[in-house]
Each structure stands twice: as C-alpha cells, then as structure tokens.
Amino acid sequence: MLALHCLVTAAGELALWAEDSDLPTRRAGRASRTVEEHPFAVPASVLAERVAVAGAADESRVLLPSRPSAPVASPELVRDPLTAPATPRGAVTLRPWRVPTVRLAPAVFAASPVAERDDVRAGASVRFLSQVAAFAEDLVTRGRVLPSIVSESGRPAARWRPTLSGVDSARYARLRDALPPVLRAVQVDPELLDGRPVDDVLHPVLDAFVDAAARARLTGVRLAPPGRFTAAEAAAGALLRGLVGDNPRLAVPPERATRLASAVDTWRSGAVHDGPVRACFRLRSPDQAEDHRSDDWTLEFLLQAADDPSVLVSAAQVWSGDRDQVLRRWVARPAELLLADLGRAGRVYPDLDAALREAHPVGLRLDTAGAHRFLSRAAALDQAGFGVLLPSWWRASSRVGLKLTTTSRGTAGTVTRDSVLGKDELVDYRWDLALGDLTLTEDELRELAAAKVPLVRVRGQWVHVDQRQLAAGLAFLERSGDGRMSVGEVLELAGMPADDDAFPLPVVDIGGTGWLADLLGGAVETTLEPVDTPEGFTADLRPYQRRGLAWLVFLDRLGLGACLADDMGLGKTVQLLALEALARSDTERPPTLLVCPMSVVGNWQREAERFTPGLRVHVHHGADRLTGPQLAKAVSDADLVITTYALAARDAAALGKLTWDRIVLDEAQNIKNSAARQSQAVRSLRARHRVALTGTPVENRLAELWSIMDFANPGLLGPLARFRARFAVPVERHNDEDAAARLRRITGPFVLRRVKTDPAIIDDLPDKLEMKQLCNLTAEQASLYRAVVDDMLAKIDESEGVQRKGLVLATMTKLKQVCNHPAQFLGDGSRIAGRSGKLARLEDTLEEVLADGDRALCFTQFAAFGGMLVPYLAARFDTEVAFLHGGTPKRQRDTLVERFQSGEGPSIFLLSLKAGGTGLTLTAANHVIHLDRWWNPAVEDQATDRAFRIGQRRDVQVRKFVCIGTLEERIDKMIEQKKALAQLVVGAGENWLTELSTAELRELVTLSSEAVGE
Template sequence: MTPPSAATPSDIAELSRCTAVFLPGDPARTGRVAFWRPDGATPSGPATGSTEELTVAVPADGTDDGPHDGLTGPGPTSPGPTGPGVETHTVRALVLPLGEALPVLTRARARAAQSGPGQCDPATAFWGAAAVLALQLAARGRLLPGLSATDHDAWRVGPLTPDDLTRVRELAAAMPPTAHATPLPVSGPVLLPEPERHLRAFLDAVADGLPRSPAAALASGGPAFAAPAPRRLPEQRAWAADVAAGHDAGVRLSIRIELLHGVGGNGKADGPRFRAVLQLHSLSDPALVADAADVWAGTSPITPALGPRARMDALLTLRRAARAWAPLTPLLSAAVPDALDLADEEVTELLGSAAGALDAAGVQVHWPRELARGLTARAVIGPDGEDETDETQDDAGPRFPAFLSADALLRFSWRFAVGDQELTRAELDGLAEASRPVVRLRDQWVLLDPEAARRVRDRQDRKLTPADALGAVLTGRTEADGTDVEVRATGWLEALRDHLADPEGTAGAQRAPVPQPSALAATLRDYQLRGLDWLVRMTSIGLGGCLADDMGLGKTITLIALHLHRMGIPEASGPTLVVCPTSLMGNWRREIERFAPGTPVRRYHGSARSLDNLDDGEFVLTTYGTMRLDAQRLAEAGPWGMVVADEAQHVKNPFSATARQLRTIGAKARVALSGTPIENNLSELWAILDWTTPGVLGTHGAFRRRYAQAVESGSDPEAAVRLAKLVRPFLLRRRKSDPGIAPELPPKTETDRAVALTKEQAGLYEAVVREILAEISGTGGLVRRGLIVKLLTGLKQICNHPAQYLKEDRPVVPGRSGKLELLDELLDTILAEGASVLVFTQYVQMARILEGHLAARGVPAQLLHGGTPVARREEMVRRFQDGEVPVFLLSLKAAGTGLNLTRAGHVVHYDRWWNPAVEAQATDRAYRIGQTQPVQVHRIIAEGTVEDRIAAMLTRKRELADAVLGSGEGALTELTDSELAELVELRGTER
C-alpha cells in the first residue's frame, strides 16, 4: 500500500468538513477516496492528491435529510433522479489513493468523536468508521487471497464470523446517502451503489493493500499478492475458487445423520441403516436451518433469510467439504444435493477422523439422539487383589501399608461405560467383536467404532508404583496412552487419599490428634501441634513432606518434637540426620539441648568428624558441603530413622551435586524445612518434594510440561488448580499473618527511604551506562548476558558507595554516598533510643567499608559473612542478643536464614536483592516468635536509578500469590537495547 499520507493537521481539518465518497477499482487496492465540498469550491489537501471532476447525485435543496432518502431503495442498486428533489451535479474533488486517504479518514472520525458532528461531514465520519473496521479485521488476520473480476491478484476480508457480519450490516445500514452518491457506470437511469455491497468493496480494498510492503515479496517468494503492481493470474482460477469455497458463503452446512429401520427378506428386522441429510444454516442466525431439498424446491419458510445466493453458497461449501471427506462428492453432481445413504465403513469414518476434517471445513455432523454414543474410559487404581482393603484403624487413624516399600505395587485397571452405564467385560467383548458400527446393547442402539473398542478391550491391566498411583488419585486425572482419563481410587488407597486431603486434620476427622511428646521441654502452640500431627501422619505411612512455615514460626522445635515422638515407635526409630547451612549448626544444637535435654547430639563437621557408635535416638548435624563430600559414608552409616533438609532451598536445583548426593542417603522418612520452597520457579518445588516423596510429582520433564510451564506463564488456570490438589498434602505452609498463628507478634512497619546520588556517584553512574551500553550494542548470546550482569552489578555498587565500585584499598568514606549519609542518620537515632539494628548488604566488600566507617565513628558494630567460622558466628549471635553490640552488619546470603536475632528492633536493607522472598527471610531474623518489640524495616533506595526500577519490580513480585515465579536478574539479561537503556537511565536525582 502507498505510504501513509503526509496530511497536515490543517489538511485534515479541511478534508473533515468535506464529503467523502469511495471510488472502487480493479484490482480492489486501486480504489480511491474523493473529497468534495457541497458549496462547489475545490478542496485543498496533500500535494499527492489529484483534482478531478466528479459526478454526484445530491438532494436538490442541498440538505442531508429528506430528499436524500430518494437515493436509496431495496435491491442491489437504487434509482437516482427518479426520487423527488434529487439531481446530479459535477463537482471538483480532491482524490487521494486509498493508502493516503486511510489516515485522513481515521483522524477525521476521531475529530468528530472529540469535537462533535459539526466538525466532520457525516459521510467522511462514516468512511472513517469503515476504515477502522477494515484495519481491525486485518489485524485479526481476516484476509483471504483470490482473483478479482479481471483475474488480478487480490486480497479481501474474510472469512467473517457472524459477529463480523452483524457489524458490517449495521454499519452499512447507517451509511449516509452522500457516502455512496457516485452513480454506477451504466447506461440508462442513474443507479447508485447498494450500501452493503459498497462497504464490502471498501473493506476489500483496504485488505488488498495492507499486505503489500517492500519486504512482502521476499517473504512470499514472489510478487504475486505481495507487490503493489497488479498481476493477472488467469491460470489460478481453479485455485481461487477452492480458496473461496465456503468462505464467502452466507450460509453454513451441516450433515444430519438419520437412523433408518427396515425389514429384511426373512421378515425380520434388519439392523439400522444410516443416511446423511444436507442442511443449510443462516450464518447471521444459526438457529434458522432447512434441509437442502426444501431450499432447492423453494418450499422452506426460511429461504428468503438465507439470501439469493444460498444455493451457490451451499455448493461452494459442499465442494470444500467434499475435499475433506470424499463420500460427499456425488452430491456435487446431483440435481438436488439433498442426501446420500452411508455404508458401514463410511459411518465408522465419521466416528473417527472424518468428523474432525469436516469440522475444519466448516461442516458439523449431528447424530440421532436415540443413539448412545461413545465409549468412555475411567482408570481404577487400587491394591493388587480385589479384597485387599485395609480398613483397620487405631487412635491415630487408619493404617496403611508402608507406602514407599518396593513391593507395594498397585493395580491399574480400566472401567468402561456407555453413557452413565458401566459395562461388564462380556459386554465390552461383544462391542469389540461387532462387525458393524451400531450394536444393540441393553435395549438401545450403541454407536461406536469397533476397532476402537477392540483397542480398549485389549489394553492389559498394568502395575503402578505407589507414588505414581497417589499422584493420579490426588488430581483425579492421569495420562494413559497419550489420553487424559479420569481416575478413581479403591481400597486403602482411597482411604489414604481422603486421609491426605486435610493436611492439618481440621476437617472433622474422628481420630485423636498426636499428643506432645512428654520428653519435650516446652509447650507447643496449637499450630505447631497441628504441624507435628501432620508430620507424624505423613512419616508413619512412609511419605515425606515439606514444612514451609514462615521464618520464626518454630519449624525447628516442631521437628525436634517429631524426633522424640518417633523414638517411641520401634519401626520408626533410628538416628536423625539434619543437613543445614553452616551458620545454623550452632542454633540446632542449642535448640536440641534446650527443648530435648538428654538427647544425644553430635556435629558431623570438621576434620575430626566421626559416625562411630551412633545411638538410635541421636541427632547428627552436618552441613550441605560436608554431606556432599561424605554422602557415601553417611548412606552406609544408616539406617537413618529420618533425614531432615533444613533451608531445603539449598537443593532447589535437582541437577546440582548437592541435590544428587542427598538423594543417595536412605531413610525411613524424609522431611524438608523451608520458609521459601519457591524462590524463582516451580522446578524448585519439584526438586524438594521429589526428594521427600520420590515420584509423586512425576519426572521433572513431565512436571514442567503438565504444570510448571502453564502455571508460570498463566496460560492455563486449571493447571494451577490441579497442581494445588497434588501438592497440598505434601506441603504445609502457615504464615505469621494467618489468623490465630502468631497473634502476640508486635507490628512490623516497612519503609522505602529514597536518597539522591552525590555528584561523584552520578558522574560514575552515567559514565558506566554510556560505556557498557556501547559495548552491549550489537552483541548477543552469552557475551551480551555477561555484559548486562556486569552493568547492573556496577550500577548497584556505585549506588552503594563509589569506593566499592572503584575497589579502593584505603577509601575515604564520608561525604561520597547518599546511602551512607542516611545510614549514619538512622544509626544515630536508633542508638540514641537504646535500640539494636541489623544492617544487611549483599556485598561483603560493602559490609567491610561500613565496618571501617562505623569503627572510625566509634559506633560498636560487628560483621558476619560467609567466611566467619562457626564458633565465631555463635559468639557474635550471643553478644548481639545480650546487648553487648548494638549494630550487626550481615552478609545477606550468609546470614539471611536460620539465625534468631530478636534483640533487633530495626532492620536496614542497605541494597536490594532481586528476590523479595530472600529479603523477607533476612527481615525474619528479627521478626519472629519471641520478638516483643515493634520492628521497623528500612529499605534504602538510590532515587532515579536502576534501584528505583528494581524496587518497583519487587513490589510486583510480592503481590504474586504464595511464591515468586520470576527469574530475577536472569530475566533482565533478555532485555532489548532500548529496554535496558530505559531501565538504567539516571533520571535527574543528583544533589
């Protein structure tokens, strides 16, 4: 299409007050729009337009009402001067090619909508609305290739939906008389274009021009249907007819299958025969339907509603349908294409792929209501043996087989039904052996594909592992031979499903809850007792689970209580191995000694570590690093009564060496503890639960395909529902904000504190942006991603302090960072109140700068980071909790989990991490059970920088339900150059 018009605002204002009329062309894209003034003056406009004389039919009095009605009438054309007060005139008009006229028309319509009808001629406003409709149809891909009346290549709008047709007809009905006031080029009386046909010509003209761009020929492989210049293609007439078949029809076809009963030569009733009857439906009103025989005979009362082209439209659609299913071909040569008798094999085809092919061609198949259709399958999963249903029960509830035992295979069998009637095996055999697609069963005719019935009948019962079976019955669906089928549980598996459906046992179950162990030197809260009860139920039947309570709600004491409970059960007893981050080993030991006095506990860590003489009731504490090195020794030291993964997000990558080695250590029960089971994506949840209960979520690939991709993208809301059903029994999560969980917790206030950069920071920031953006431009792949990470890291360091980015050995610290100045002010206020504070930064180097700066100011402070020895960490925690050191500087990764630092009434995040869940964990070092004072959280943000945009991103992430599904820094490496420049641009914040 011709490039857009360069019409100026004054041109558009002038042409808006002119009367516009569409002048069709062949091919359609050569159509033009003429603008003329009722006063006879010559319009002005873009220089690309041409001034021509134009004959128009107008009311004699020059008005737009009354006499104009004489210009229109019924039928494809309308008489002109025969109406009273109507006459033809020759006017001077500005004629624009359609491509240049489109922006003028659309802007004129917008002008009329904004400024009122007086600012735009009704005809021009009408063609503006028509232009918008044409562009909307093209944007939806409603374009069809074909040939014009002179065999030129041409696009047109189509196929149109019933809603599209309604819009076209309503718009055509609103066409002002002057919008189609150019007489048709015929001899005799003056005739004007019929409104709907004239509007369709305009829509086709727009559609014909839009796909023709300079690059279109390269994409299509040739100039046909791509270049603006017309090309005659008479040899493509047959192809064009095939494309048009059915698409331009005003009717839709369907096939009604009739069931015919006859009597054979022996006087007995034969089996039923089938007949296909052709039906026509109105496209504008699908409720209007008639048999083809009645339409051809002209006896159907709805024939006028189908339009004068109903027969031709039906034949075009039938031709298209016959290409999809050959048995319809004889109808094309019939005098009346009304019906045909069907052979059994043709009925079978319609039961299979033929119905889908016809539906794709726009023809639906309707079967008789008296036929029972379709064989439905349902999978039944249960114990291997019809009578194996363990309904025994004690005070703790129903008892189940050891679920993860190797011999606990379950039978997977099929149940088949026709309608709502389940079939016996004998009845299924009868359907499978039938020679016809219709069989008499239970006093009704059943329609089915015998071959499909044979395939169903021949499926052998198969065995499932307990984990696969449980996953199927929890969701109620499974895949079998590539088909999604309903699942029903039987026997103890059914009881187990109901048992697991209520993780906290709050649904009125009759069994007694598990009491608190007498050896526990503490009183568990109600929600902790429910958590203990859940863990006991899961581990007693060989299942694992993830206790995912918020930080500070007492996961450690709940696990200690579980250990004490299992010590009294011979089949569950054995030492408990706790794998945790190095920084938490001391906390675990103190908690065990405090709440389970007398329980042996050892550290399996350091050069002198040993597993000799393990006691059944002993706790063994080790780190993820030691476990990875000594996995074989730990596995051989078993059998472990229980293995616990604390802060289990450390094994969120299932392919890491740590995760793989952890899986090699066998145990009677596996429990994961994590406040954030999902930090970035659902694969992390799979990794944790596939360790606690192997196989219950399926393979990693199947999990990504069936659940994770759909949930993370939001493309399938039902996938999230199915996943919730599957995960809920294995993951117990309570939040501090949940009713009744921690009502005694004091309030927490979170504040974002914006600071301006210093001149030095602003200069560095802009220089780094210019330099690295120049490097990034033109790069791709890993190189580009690496440069983006380098850019983001550098900018965040500059926002912290220039000395951090410049890596100065002996920096001059004061006066160079807006953040540092605000931190000094905050600390002065906090210390004056006698309070204590935690200061988190993700950079150890920045923490060291702060440590030196505070020492120079005489502020008592201490620094904990990843290299701090375990004994030193524990001493630092004690000193802070005892009030000896009021300022605790902490590395976010090293100290963001596990520590109990309730002495702090303030938490400062000096810089921002990409994941709000990680920041929340760090805050929970202070805001946890045992905290008695209000907690103030201060997040320092460099205003107008990348940190500002990160803060907005984190706010959006926190709004996601339950977990973070973004990909943090990784997602930013995929930004385009312009998006990246916008992200890092410094926006006027220098002081």
C-alpha cells in the first residue's frame, strides 16, 4: 500500500511523493553528513505509474520526524502487522531525507485529484490540498478574484489572484491553522532544521489554484479585442491576453510592464481591501449611545484584524496611540491606513465624506434616515472588504412574513388506535403578519403603515420595515385572514419554500393548538401516549420504543411517511414489527413490502419469526423466486414481503402491479443517490404508507436526506434543484444556520432520531446488549464453501480415528476461513474489497460506530485475518487501526492498550481471541464485534468482558457475526437450544464436532440456498 503525500517546493510548485508499506526500513547512518535517501520512499517512475499522474521526476530534501536510524512512518502508511519491520528505537527529532518526487502543476492536481484505492491511501497533505482547490474554485465561482501582474523568473506575468475579505478571510485563516506540517517540510536552507512559515506555503498554493480555476473557466474566451493600439493600450491588451490560455508572460518592455503593474495594484486596492488590517464600522442605536438624551445614531470607526475579527481597535485609540503595539503587529502606520480606508469606503457610502473633514475622525452621528442608508449599504461595504458590525436585530427583524395559526380538535396525546384522521380533515386557521419574531396586532400594523421612515421602534426595540412588503402583507390578510383548510394543505405549506410564488411574503411560522400543531412543533413524541404492546408480539418494548411505536402509528393514521432514524442498536426492527403486528390485529390489509440490503434479509426473516410468529412472511429473492400469477398469489397470502434493493430495481415492473399497504426501506441510506436506478425504482412503487429506517439519514450531503424524505413523503421538500439552492448549498458551503433551522422545521415532524446518549434513552438501555448479525456469502465464498465440503465428504468415509478427527477439524477451520474472506482461505494476498458478505457487514457496522464517535473491539481467532483487515480498514475509514496478536511484544502490547484507553488512540482495535481475549481492560470501547465464532460461550464472554467490566461507564453492544445457511448458523442454533448444557457440550472448543456421524456432519455443513447474496 502506498501512503501519498504532497510538498510545496521552494518555487511554490506541488511535488507528489509516497511511502510504500512493502519496502523495508533499512538502517541509515547516525552521523552521516550527507542527506540520506528515504528508506521506503517510492521511486518517481513507479509513483507516476501507480497513481497515474503526469509530471516531471524530481527530488526534494524534506524535514521529517525521525529516529536516529530511520524516518518515522507517516500515520497513513499502514503496514501488515505480521510482517512489518520492528520500530526503530531512539528519540524522535526532525531530520532531512531525500525523497523522489513527481512535480505537478496546480491545474493538473485540481482537475484530477488523486483517488484513493485499496493500494493507495491519500495522506493529510493531499486531502488538505483538495480542500484548498475547492476553496479556490468557490472563490472563482463567486467572482472573488482580480487580475494582477507578478514577476516570474525576472519577467512580468499576468495572474489571477484571490481577494479575501469577510467570511473568506476567516476561511483562509482556518485553512492556515489546519495546514499539515509535511506540506512545508521542504528544507529551504540546508543549515537550518526548520520548515517555512505557513503563509509562505499557503498563499502561493491558493494563488496557483485560483489562477488555474479562473483560466479553466475562460477557456476559449478572448478578452483582448483585435486591432492596432497605442503603446499603453497594447500593454493592457497583453495583460488581457496573459489572463487566458496557457502563456501568462507579458510581451511588453520592462518600463511599460512596471507602470502597468503599478496601475493594476492601485486599481486592486481601490476595488477591494485584502490587507491584514481593515477599517470597520459599528452602528449603535440611540438607546446604546453614551448620551441617552440624544436621538442620534452613532457610527463608530475602528480598525479590525482581517483574519481575527475579534481584534478591534477604536479610531480614538488609533489617534492616541493607546493600542499602537497591538496594531503594529499587522501594519506599520495604522493612522494612515484608517484614513485611506475611510476614503475608499466613502465611494461606497458617501455619507462618510462628512467625517473626513475632521483631522482625526472617530465616528459619525446619523439621524434615523441616515442610519437606514448605512444599513442599506452595509452589504456593499462588507463585499468591498470592510468590517461591518450591525445591531443584532437587523437581520432577524428586517423581514415581514406570514404566520399561520391552526386549531385542530384534540392533542397528539389523544390520538388512539380508534381515531380516524387523514389529510382531508379540516382545521381552523388564521393568518397574521409577523415582523421577525413579533406577531403584529392591528394597532401596530396601522402605526407601521403610517410610518415615514423604515426604522421604527416596536415594543421597545428597533425594527426595519419594508413598506412594500408590509403593503403586500396587508393586502393578503384582507383576502384570506381566517377560515378552514385541510391537513394536507397545511402540510403542503409547511414544506413549501419561503419564496414560493403562491404567497407575496414568506411563511415564517406555522403554529397553533391541537394535534396538528404538536406534529409541526415537534412535540408529538413527548405528548403521544405509548400504545399497548400488540397481541401476538412476543418482545417487551422499552419505554422509548413504545413512544416510537406510538409515533409510527400516529403518522400511519394520517397516511404520512416516517423516517425512523434511531441510533444503531436501539431497535428499529422491533418497532417496525410491532407496528405491523398492531396494524393487522383488527383489520385486513394488503401486505407490507420491506426492501433491505441482501446482508440483512435473513435477519428480518428470523426476527419476524421470533417477535411476530403470527405474521405471514414471504421472501422474494433468489434465482427461483416467484413471478407472474404465482408471485401475486404468494403476496396476497402474506403480511410481510421481504426483498432486496437490487431485486426491487430488477423486478420494479412486477412489484409495481401489486397492491401494497406499506413500503418500508431498511438501511434507507441505500437510496441516498436519488438518481440511482434502485432509488427511482422504490420511489415509483405505490402504497398507502411509507417508512424509512436508517441510523444515518445524512452521511455526506444533504441531498441524501432529500432522497429519503422524497421517498417517505413525495414532494415535501420540493424538486431537488430547488432543495439544493435553498438548503444544501447554504448549509454545506456557508454553514447557514438560518437555512438549517428552516430545514429542521420542515423535516422535523417526519424524522424521529434518538441516540444512545440521550438522557431519556440511556436509562432504558441494558448494560449489555447482545445481538446476532446475520451475513450472506458472496458467490465466490459459496463456491469455495461447497468445494471444501465436497472434499471432506469424499474423504471422510475412508478415514477413521485420529485421521478422521483431524480431517473434520481442518475442514471446520477452512469453512470458517471461507466465511470470513476468500483471501484468507486462499492465502494469495489478493484484493480485499467486495468479496465477503461478512466484511461488508463489518464495514457497515464500523461506519456507524465511527460516525457516533464510539470505539470498537473486533475479535477474530485468526491472526492472519486480522493482519489482512488492518491495512484495508485503515484505508477504508481513513483512521488508524490497532492490532494485538500473539506475536505482539509485551512493551508494544502495553502501549497499544494504554493509547486505546487514553481516548487519544485508534477507535478500532482488532484482537486475536487468544492474545486479547483475557487479561486486558479495554473499557474505552462500547462495541464488541466477534468476527468469527469460537463456539465456546465462556471464551466469547471472556473476550466481551474486556469492555464490559468495572470502569465501563457506557452500555456495551455485542455483535456476533454469523453467516446464514452455513455451519456457523447451525452451530449457533445448537448452542442456543442447549444453553443449559453449553459448557458440557462445547466446553472443550470444537472437539465435540469430531464425534458427529457422517450424516450429522453432512447436515451441519451443507450450504443452504439462502446463504448466497446477490
């Protein structure tokens, strides 16, 4: 496996280099005066071939953390724990090494970012540069760039450069603080063991990415018109030609280039301020002024650090020199800068000209109309690069909106199983006008309508009123002040974008009294009375599960879709099965279609048998699945039909012809890509009610939430394009909290999310929750499994005694290896991804564990299997994975345990059962996963007790992976059926298997048809 890194050379270029986990660490001389070659750096030619990049081969001197004999391997370099060289001894210091590199143009990196594969893992520097490239692309998209003339190799060149101000300056500061040390590790001075300043690295890289992105946008565009021009015009034309295409050099005389560069710099400084210190303006209302008797507003002048907005120095302090030392950290002459900035700001806000008549201006007094003019120009000042501090009420109360108050009969707590509700039920409503958070009375509306200025005081606070919006709102109230509308119409309003053309003003709030208001206000889960456990349901629901069931029943009565997004391990399956049992306890209904990943089909089938034995279940899966009339007959005779996402897409036409009462998606994140075939297929199926089950409603992007919600309640969030513009882009790119709040208001009634750390949940959970995780085999695993079984059965009749016992035990070991992974059984070092159902289940589980910030212990009885998993999981989840096995030295063993327990080490700890199953305290983990079974409950319990013991402050979830239809499932059932005799029957490990007859062995190991996944 390659660990890929990037450097910024002394010339400001990018240089790619890599470490190879397969190259051994050779000892380097301690006292060598020459810079040693990095012992496991990849040759440039090999690197270019493996990563498929085009660039010039080169070499760099790099300062790296090192021990006396070798550099320290980077965190991204994952070696096979069983074959890795011993860790060199000695203190860690910075030391120069020679590394082969491939030089990359920023445009090449931005256009083709390095993609991670099983054998290539991007380091922190590569991932960081991807963030810088994305930042540059965003700046170009928003036009936050300007031309400049720079010197390159002594010759003038035209380049696009960013203009950073406001939020962009803060984003740059965050990037600067997060810059990985390896990016600036190139040793500029051979005599100095020190890297370069961060800004000396980040500034040229950002400039290069911005220039590349701007040129890419201008491909094929001609900026300079053709024709003959004067010398000055020719120089300007050369600049325009240099800003497009691949050649930025300016073909003009040096003196003309110098004058042109000066003119461009002057123009840039007048267009936007991107220095380290800038003028800042703070508006204070009359009630905030020191002289409370005055009715004037005050505009204060200050200087502000661009990348640390909390550093403010008033103009009075600038003139007095009180904060001179603070300011001189950024600028040599702060007073001159303040005057210059006030002059530039006057072009945007002309009222400042009055202040410039004073020798030492500190502020400006304004009347109410003048304050409004400043507020109106505040955005333009901010866009020009100045700091603007506005009163807190400005944004919140500057919007006139509509408020809908509904009144429905009864509350959510009175909605019982006998209630008959629906989208057509009528509720009373009343429209009001709201100004920010204030609902306006008729008297206040009349006063506002008569106001002569946009800034007025309402209930003791200043607000901004848009008279045109106010007039439009008053006209709307006259047309539709109150009346009655259906529940469906109210729900449509709740999901309607605020800028919808149907309303002259945004709908800012929907409230009221009754069950509908409880639903829209998010109070349903706490006000609904938990329903009784349905007849025929064999489990005891915990209090939070009963609340979840009542919530599902409530939405079911309304015909509204639900997304049950409880944390992993909180029992989404039992809540859904309880809903099915309750729904069919007193009425005849069409069946429910449950769509799930192949890996959990068996889980659902067995959980239904266990908790709802009266539920008629049909599994639509396999090559011999029913079709046509036979399928229709089987479905009509069933209560629950289980199928997979792949088959839902493949058989969409057949399933779409059948009648469904409810469609349920388990692991609903499988439809996060709304354009995928299986997503479109399940959304096309018709049913009275829809339920999505997922522990991760949003994994990477908000568009995933849209896809799930559009399945549960089609049209609720509008078209995807509008959703992206209104929510996804503001929230994901700009952390817009207002947009996030609006999204929560719309989706909140239909998403129930409980996590294990909720105070209301944690008291309901058991100390230790054990569960079986049923997995399917891949086709490759099934083929290998059958081959091993056939080989044993062909030989067993001819063997006896010790030979027979050895054959049986060897076969059991081989079958367990096949169930784990084909590569473990074959021992051929082949690829890991996509070949094992058990590994796929492990990835799904660990993804949720890591998303919750939890830690997991993973036990296997095969050290070789653990050695395979370490590099794969480390690359898959981009995190360190610890591994303790029988060959781990005591000192290293103690270090692994100490780091894991400290909370600063890896979140995934792989352990071989023999080496790590006893004698350790690993209470930092609250998840225990048994990858393969020892078939001895006592041994497994001892391993589980590494986490579930004194000192554990959280509930422990224990998962035992079992492959469906294999000897793993059959032996697990035997143990469950004979728990009282478990210690007698299987206390000696697996030896009891050798005493079974050939017929019993054949029954035990024969592969079932349901074992194989798709």
